[in-house]
Amino acid sequence: MENTNNLKKLDHKTLTKSFHRWFWGALTCFSQEHMQTFGYMASMLPILKKLYPKHEDQVKAIQAYTAFFNTNPMLGTVIVGITASMEQARANGKEIDGETINDMRAGLMGPIAGIGDSLIDGTLVPILLGISLGMSTGGSPLGAIFYIVSWVLIAYFGQRFLYFRGYRFGDQAVSFLVGKQGAAIRRAIGIVGSMVVGGVLASWVNVETSLKLYGANGKVFLNLQDKLNSIYPGLLTVVVTLFCWWLMTKRHVSAIWTMLILVVISLIGVLVGFFNPGLSY
C-alpha cells in the first residue's frame, strides 16, 4: 500500500468542469454521422488533462472516445460520470483499456436512451408543460416563467446528481434506473404522465361538430354535439386522438402524413357541414 499517495484522484473542480462541458455542449456540434461524439470528447478533455500530464498520453487516451456515441443527453450524463471514474482507474494502472470503456458506453447508451426518452421527454416535460399551460390562461406569463424555473433547476441539479453518482458508483450507478425499483418508479411516474396528458387533452383541445339537422318546421331536431356530450363529454376529441395514435402506431404512418390526413378529413368535414369553426370578420 506504499503507492497510495501516488494514486491519481480527480478533484471536484475538474469533475464539475467536465460536467458543465457536457451540460452545455452535449449536442452543440451534432451531426447525423457522429451525433454526440464531439460533445463527449470535449467533456472528457478536462479529465484527461488532469490524469495524464504528458501530452502523448492524453492523445492516446482520447482515442477511446472517438467511437460513435448517442443517447438521451439528460440521463446520459450518468454515463459520462461513469467513464470519468473508469478513466481514473485506468490512469492508476487498473486493468481497464479503451475497449472496456467503450463496451460499457455502447452497452448503456441504448437502454439509457430508451428510458430517458420515455421518462423525460415522454413524461416529465409533458407534466411540467401541462401544469404550466394551466397557469397561462388569459395570456399570463406565469406559466412560462414557472416552466423555465422548474425545468432548468430540475435539469441542472438532476444531471449534476447523475454525473457525480456515475463517478462515485461506477456502473453500479445505473441499477436504480434499470433494476426492480427503477421499473416500479417508472411505472408509477408513467401513471402520473398518462393522467396529466389526459387532463391536458380535455382542458385545451376541443374537437366539435357543428352538424345540426332541421325539421320541416325549421326547428333543430338533432344537435349532434349536444347528443355526443350527453354520452361522454369530449368524445370527438378522444376519438380523433385515438385515431391519430392508431394511424401512427398500428399503421406506421409518420406524424407529417397523419397531419395531412387530418387536413383531408377537415376539408371533407367543412364541405359536408360537419365542421364549421364559425368565423367572421
Added chain:
Amino acid sequence: MTISWIQAGLLGLFACLCSNSCMAGQAVGNYTIGRPLVGGLICGLILGDLQLGIACGVAMQLVYIALVTPGGTVSADVRAISYIGIPLAMVAIASQGLNPLGGSAANLAKSVGTLVGTVGTVLYYSVATMNLVWQSFGWKDVHNGKLNKLTAVNFGWPWISHALFSFLPTMLLTYYGATAVTALRNALPMDGVAMKTLFTVGGMLPCVGIAILLRQIIGRTADFIPFLVGFTLAASLGLNLVSVTVVSLLFAVIMYEVEMSKGGGDHNKAVPEGPNDDDEEDI
C-alpha cells in the same frame, strides 16, 4: 403588426440558441428557450404584445407537447415553430383582427406554426450536415494531437452553421413573411372553405401531438385507462391540471407499492419500456 429588421434579427438569435444541436446547451436551449410556451413569452416581449405571444405559445405548445427525438430524427423543428411560426401567427392574428385569447386565434396559430415547423426540419438537417465540416477539422486535430482545438470544434465553429441555417432564414422569413401573412387576409376570405379548413385543422393538430406522446407512454391496452381517467376528471368533472396531477399521485403511489411487492425480485433486466413499434401482441 409589422416586424422590423431589429426584431427579426433578435428572433434569429434566439433561433440559434434553441434548435436541436443548439448553442445554449440542450437543457437550457432546446428544452427551455425552444419550447413554444417559452418561445411565446420571448416573441411576445420582442414584438411588444405579451398577451398575444403567450396565447400563441400555449396553442403551439399543445401541438408539440411531445417532442421526442428518437435517434436524432425530428418531424418538426423547434426553432422554426417558436421563432418563425409564432411571430408569423401573431402577425396573422393581429391582421385578421381576431381576439388574441379566442379559440379561432389559437387554431390559426396552430395551423401557421405547424406548417412552418414541419418545413423547418430542413434547417435541422442543414445545421447537422454543415457540422460535419467542423467535425472533419476535429478528426484532424485529434489525429495530430492538437486536443485544445476540440473545444473550438464543439463550442465555436457550429456558430457558423447556425448563422447560415438558423439566424439568416429566421430573420428573412419573419421580416418578409409578416408582409405576406398580412396580404393573405385579402386573398382568402374568412368564411371560405380554405380558411374554414385551416381553422378546423388547427383545432385537431394537438391530437397528433398527444398521440405521439401516447405512442411513447402506452405499452399495452390497459395503459389507456389512466389516460382516459385523466381526461374524464378534466372533461366531465372540470378539475384543473394541478388537481388532476394530485389525484394521479395517489394512483402512482399505489402502483409503486404493487410493483415493489411483486415476488421474485429477479427483474434486473435492462430493458426499457420505451417506444416499441412492433407491439402487435400487446394490444
